[in-house]
Structures are given as C-alpha cells and as structure tokens.
Amino acid sequence: MTHVVAEQGSAHHMTRMENLQPNLDEQQRMDARYQAAMASINREKVAREKSGYVVMSAAMNYGEGSIGDGLFGKISHAAKLFMIAFAFGLPVVLVWAYLL
Numbered sequence: 001m002t003h004v005v006a007e008q009g010s011a012h013h014m015t016r017m018e019n020l021q022p023n024l025d026e027q028q029r030m031d032a033r034y035q036a037a038m039a040s041i042n043r044e045k046v047a048r049e050k051s052g053y054v055v056m057s058a059a060m061n062y063g064e065g066s067i068g069d070g071l072f073g074k075i076s077h078a079a080k081l082f083m084i085a086f087a088f089g090l091p092v093v094l095v096w097a098y099l100l
Contacts, residue, residue, distance in 0.1 A: 066076035
C-alpha cells in the first residue's frame, strides 16, 4: 500500500513539475525580451552620444579653420568683409532707390 502511495505521490510530483514548465518558458522569454530591450536602449544612448560628439567636433573645427591661414580661413575672412560692406552699403542704396 505504501508503495502505491509513493508512486502516486511521485506521479503527482511530476505533474506539478510539468505544470511549471510553461512558467519557466515564459520567464525565459521575458528575460530574453528584457535583455533585448536594454540592449536597444544602450545602442540608442551610444548613438546620441556619438552624434553630440560629431556636432561639437564640427563646430570646433569650423572655428579653428575660420581663424587659420588656410584656404577656408581666407574664404571666411572674405565673407566677413563682404557682409560688413553690405551692411554699410545697403542703407545708401535704399536711400538712393526710394528717396531720390
């Protein structure tokens, strides 16, 4: 009789373990999904940081290049002089065009 009860208990124990398997599969699926989501968040964070570094690098290189003696520095200086001349010349042209 005790042997039969032990076998029934063992069978009952196996049934409970089989019932836990879907929960374990679901937990593994949720863990994998969590890991994938965290990896995606980290990739986006790194991409944002990279783009920020690119913008800062471009701004710093533009500033250094526009002050230097190279071709870009000469073009930048000429553009500045043109804008200054335009700002001084525009009022004169407008007076001639509309008042005289």
